[in-house]
Amino acid sequence: MKYTLRLFKQLGHFKKWISLTIIFNILTVIFTLLSTYALVPVLSLIFGESEKVYEKPLWVIDGVSVWESGGVQGVKDYASTLYDYYITYFMGTSGLITVLFWVCFVGFLMFAFKNISRYFAGLFLSYINIGIERRLRKAIHDKILALSLSFFSEQRKGDILSRITGDVTEVQWAIFSSLSRAVQDPLMVIGILISLIIMSPKLTVFIIFLLPFTAFAITRISKSLKEPSAKARTRYGELLSMVEEDLSGLKVLKSYNASRLSSKRFDGVNDGYSEQLARISRRRELASPLSEMVGSAIIIAIIGYSGVLIVRDGVLSAPVFIAYVALFYQILQPCKNIALAIADIKRGEAAAERIYEVIDAPVTVCDKEDALPIKAFDEGIAFEDVHFAYPDEPDGKKAVEAFSLDVKKGTMVALVGQSGSGKSTMTNLLCRFYDIDSGRITIDGRDIRDYRIDDLRDMCALVTQESVLFNDTVKNNILIGRPDASDAEVERAARIANAYEFIEKLPEGFDTNIGDAGSRLSGGQRQRLCIARAVLKNAPILLLDEATSALDTESEKLVQEALEKLMDGHTSFVVAHRLSTIQKADVIVVMNGGRIVEVGTHDSLLEKDGMYARLIHMQSFDTVESR
Numbered sequence: 211m212k213y214t215l216r217l218f219k220q221l222g223h224f225k226k227w228i229s230l231t232i233i234f235n236i237l238t239v240i241f242t243l244l245s246t247y248a249l250v251p252v253l254s255l256i257f258g259e260s261e262k263v264y265e266k267p268l269w270v271i272d273g274v275s276v277w278e279s280g281g282v283q284g285v286k287d288y289a290s291t292l293y294d295y296y297i298t299y300f301m302g303t304s305g306l307i308t309v310l311f312w313v314c315f316v317g318f319l320m321f322a323f324k325n326i327s328r329y330f331a332g333l334f335l336s337y338i339n340i341g342i343e344r345r346l347r348k349a350i351h352d353k354i355l356a357l358s359l360s361f362f363s364e365q366r367k368g369d370i371l372s373r374i375t376g377d378v379t380e381v382q383w384a385i386f387s388s389l390s391r392a393v394q395d396p397l398m399v400i401g402i403l404i405s406l407i408i409m410s411p412k413l414t415v416f417i418i419f420l421l422p423f424t425a426f427a428i429t430r431i432s433k434s435l436k437e438p439s440a441k442a443r444t445r446y447g448e449l450l451s452m453v454e455e456d457l458s459g460l461k462v463l464k465s466y467n468a469s470r471l472s473s474k475r476f477d478g479v480n481d482g483y484s485e486q487l488a489r490i491s492r493r494r495e496l497a498s499p500l501s502e503m504v505g506s507a508i509i510i511a512i513i514g515y516s517g518v519l520i521v522r523d524g525v526l527s528a529p530v531f532i533a534y535v536a537l538f539y540q541i542l543q544p545c546k547n548i549a550l551a552i553a554d555i556k557r558g559e560a561a562a563e564r565i566y567e568v569i570d571a572p573v574t575v576c577d578k579e580d581a582l583p584i585k586a587f588d589e590g591i592a593f594e595d596v597h598f599a600y601p602d603e604p605d606g607k608k609a610v611e612a613f614s615l616d617v618k619k620g621t622m623v624a625l626v627g628q629s630g631s632g633k634s635t636m637t638n639l640l641c642r643f644y645d646i647d648s649g650r651i652t653i654d655g656r657d658i659r660d661y662r663i664d665d666l667r668d669m670c671a672l673v674t675q676e677s678v679l680f681n682d683t684v685k686n687n688i689l690i691g692r693p694d695a696s697d698a699e700v701e702r703a704a705r706i707a708n709a710y711e712f713i714e715k716l717p718e719g720f721d722t723n724i725g726d727a728g729s730r731l732s733g734g735q736r737q738r739l740c741i742a743r744a745v746l747k748n749a750p751i752l753l754l755d756e757a758t759s760a761l762d763t764e765s766e767k768l769v770q771e772a773l774e775k776l777m778d779g780h781t782s783f784v785v786a787h788r789l790s791t792i793q794k795a796d797v798i799v800v801m802n803g804g805r806i807v808e809v810g811t812h813d814s815l816l817e818k819d820g821m822y823a824r825l826i827h828m829q830s831f832d833t834v835e836s837r
Contacts, residue, residue, distance in 0.1 A: 234331035241324035358575040369447030380561035395544035442486035590618040596649040624795035632804040671749035675756035677736035679728035685720040691747030707742035752782040
């Protein structure tokens with residue numbers, strides 16, 4: 211229950227709504243009891259059992275109040291006698307039919323007030339539920355943005371999505387929707403029990419001995435709900451992951467005729483999820499009929515015992531007996547609600563645990579308490595014996611090992627090598643998407659971990675091999691790095707990136723929505739938008755990870771010329787394999803297995819006739835063959 215208790219701490223932000231919910235729940239209980247009490251005078255009038263009282267009873271007799279002399283029973287007798295007095299009086303002045311009408315009308319008002327109070331209690335509770343759900347979604351989303359990339363390498367995307375959607379909804383309905391039951395139903399049970407004791411102490415004592423059997427049965431069922439609920443939430447996450455993967459790879463599935471294989475995989479996860487839901491339903495739905503069955507048995511026992519009290523002992527009148535049964539029947543639903551609330555909380559606890567697994571996840575890449583601001587640098591960037599391994603590598607294989615390099619300000623550095631040699635990793639480390647295991651990366655001689663992360667990343671403009679775009683307009687995708695840029699600056703960035711020509715042909719130009727991940731654009735168009743975004747940011751450090759790989763030959767030449775102008779005066783790290791991108795670099799770093807194997811210019815490395823020369827020879831051969 212620790213996660214449920216943590217969730218309840220969120221209620222401190224909704225004191226106003228909680229107060230109103232409690233008030234109207236209390237009013238609902240009061241009017242429910244009064245509406246049932248209204249049955250007694252109606253039945254007494256109908257059966258002619260209303261006692262005639264011609265003298266108004268006194269609250270204080272010989273200086274002693276009714277409460278002091280008779281306690282609860284004295285108050286009950288006083289109220290009953292006072293009621294009979296007024297009924298006698300009005301029957302004498304207005305007649306039985308008129309009195310019966312007004313008694314029925316008052317009873318109707320009690321029912322009306324009860325339902326009005328219940329409406330407002332539910333309405334204010336819904337405000338609390340919506341607010342809690344909104345705060346939880348925001349907490350998870352903010353934490354997702356704050357967590358380092360290493361966290362997501364160990365998680366499935368669909369599982370994360372299920373936590374911010376399905377789990378939050380589950381918590382909202384399973385736990386916080388039970389708040390009404392947690393307030394109203396216990397009050398209702400207590401109020402009804404007190405009323406039953408007042409109406410017939412003997413009969414109520416008889417009932418109290420029977421109720422624990424219901425509570426025991428329901429509690430046993432509720433405890434068994436948490437384990438299948440946790441498994442169901444996990445299966446749901448797998449389900450979302452699989453759907454997301456199928457949507458992303460739909461072309462591949464169709465081209466390889468792998469739809470049957472994908473369907474078979476989906477059926478396995480879907481069947482597992484359905485099986486867990488069935489287990490939950492079997493156990494949860496058993497709570498209500500079981501409690502009702504036990505309640506029905508108790509009512510039958512009440513009727514039997516009441517018959518003894520009416521016929522043999524004569525201590526219970528027929529109208530009071532009918533009202534008693536009606537009142538007791540109303541205690542069954544609150545008892546069932548409490549049982550269901552316990553079951554729901556157990557089910558919601560599993561969802562809450564999954565939510566807090568994300569919220570409580572440690573942020574491994576974060577600012578120091580005394581982190582320094584940085585807006586620019588004067589000297590350069592240095593990598594000093596850098597070692598790094600990705601957290602999800604099972605054997606701890608190093609992605610980068612003993613990497614040392616001095617880069618002066620304004621230098622263009624090209625990182626080349628075979629796939630998996632650690633080129634892209636270096637750009638990730640410079641932006642502090644990950645923190646290195648040992649060694650240092652410095653800017654102007656100071657470790658980048660001493661600077662504020664936001665300031666460090668403001669100094670970097672990143673263009674990756676994969677075109678990362680969002681379901682928004684062309685303009686807003688370009689503005690991500692500089693939201694305050696003018697329309698003229700956006701247009702200039704688009705022209706430099708050779709994107710303006712196709713943008714102006716779109717239906718709404720810069721205001722055209724490009725769809726999920728830019729799905730309405732071609733691969734080359736998407737990449738040019740990403741380059742325009744980097745151009746607009748105009749950061750002092752450029753990180754180009756195969757930035758021109760998705761462009762056709764003509765577009766590549768135009769964009770390459772624009773990038774060369776952009777890189778002039780900037781410090782650039784270019785991960786590339788195309789000769790046109792590499793040969794003009796000030797420094798070319800050849801990597802293999804995470805290590806630097808060669809460093810030099812294009813001409814000097816060709817003269818060495820080493821790995822770089824072999825890579826260039828292979829590329830030149832491939833180029834000739836493609837022609």
